[in-house]
Amino acid sequence: MSIVRCPGCARRISSLAQACPHCGYSKTGAQVDPEVLMMRQLRNLRYRARMLTYMAMLFTMLGFLMWWFQNGGFNQLPGQLSSIFIAIGVVGYLIARAWLFRINTQIKKNR
Numbered sequence: 486m487s488i489v490r491c492p493g494c495a496r497r498i499s500s501l502a503q504a505c506p507h508c509g510y511s512k513t514g515a516q517v518d519p520e521v522l523m524m525r526q527l528r529n530l531r532y533r534a535r536m537l538t539y540m541a542m543l544f545t546m547l548g549f550l551m552w553w554f555q556n557g558g559f560n561q562l563p564g565q566l567s568s569i570f571i572a573i574g575v576v577g578y579l580i581a582r583a584w585l586f587r588i589n590t591q592i593k594k595n596r
C-alpha cells in the first residue's frame with residue numbers, strides 16, 4: 486500500500502482506495518452516487534469549520550491571557566497585541582459558527 490495523488494483533486498489518497506474519499510474520483514470508472522459524494526464533502530467541510538472554531542477560541546484565550554499577564558489583571562485596557570488577538574479570535578469564531586450553521590443546514594436538508 487502506498488499514498489498516491491488523486492487525479493481528480495490532487496489530494497493524497499491510499500493506492501488501495503477504490504474511489505477518492507475527497508472528490509469521489511474512481512479508478513475503475515464506476516460512478517459514485519452524487520448524493521453520497523456531496524454528504525462526504527459536507528462532512529469534510531464541517532470538520533474544517535469545527536477546527537476553525539477551535540482555532541478562534543484559542544486565539545481569544547491567548548489574547549485574554551496576554552492581557553492578564555501584561556497588566557496583572559483586567560483593570561487596565563488591553564495592549565495592542567492582546568487586542569488584535571481577541572479581535573481576530575472573536576471575529577473568526579463568529580465567521581466559523583455562521584459557516585458551521587450553513588453546513589449543518591445543508592446536511593439536514595440532504596438527509
Ligand SMILES: [Zn+2]
Binds near residue numbers: 493494495496506507
Ligand atoms: Zn480526489
